[in-house]
Amino acid sequence: MxxxxxxxxxxxxxxxxxxxxxxxxxxxxxxxxxxxxxxxxxxxxxxxxxxxxxxxxxxxxAGERQRFTIRLQMTGSPFQRSVWSELVKIPYGEIESYGRLAQRLGLPAGSARAVGAANSRNPVSIIVPCHRVISSAGDLTGYAGGLARKSALLALERPSSAPQQLELLDAELPQ
Missing domain, CATH: 3.30.160 (Double Stranded RNA Binding Domain)
Known part of the structure; x- marks a missing residue:
């Protein structure tokens, strides 16, 4: 039930x-x-x-919790579940790109969109932090709750350093 x-x-x-x-x-x-x-x-x-x-x-x-201890049961395809498993590894206040997630999953180049599609179907937003994933160019893209909410969640987690981190992420990506 x-x-x-x-x-x-x-x-x-x-x-x-x-x-x-x-x-x-x-x-x-x-x-x-x-x-x-x-x-x-x-x-x-x-x-x-x-x-x-x-x-x-x-x-x-309230800014008092960075990790959740709630038992989850998420329904999705094996691919979606593999992406969601990687999302929970992104630390509070950090960001990752769709392309880097694809690399971590061992997917071929060009798989960032597939990762993004799986990310968008995450049924447990925030707890499984899909808001922490951005484009390799540092742009806020794709959030089922809306980009304004994604931006607000990132600002909540890193109010003083989110813009600098967005710039650094792009510099860390392999060319």
């Missing part, structure tokens, strides 16, 4: 979705790929994971 909870955030309301004792979704309300099967059904008692997720998200937005 799926359970849902809407929580506030400084960037707009977010929907938490859980099944059993695992978080299966975290979306900005109305974002691209927002789940179409949302109902208010799910029983009188919401799973503990929804309470924990709401608390940890509030701590994140």
């Amino acid at each position: 799926k359970h849902y909870r809407v929580i506030p955030s400084p960037l707009g309301e977010m929907l938490l979705r859980a099944e059993d004792d695992a978080l299966t979704g975290l979306y900005f309300v109305g974002q691209k790929y927002f789940p179409q099967d949302v109902t208010q059904a799910g029983g009188a008692h919401s799973p503990r994971v929804l309470e924990e997720s709401a608390a940890q998200m509030a701590e994140y937005f």
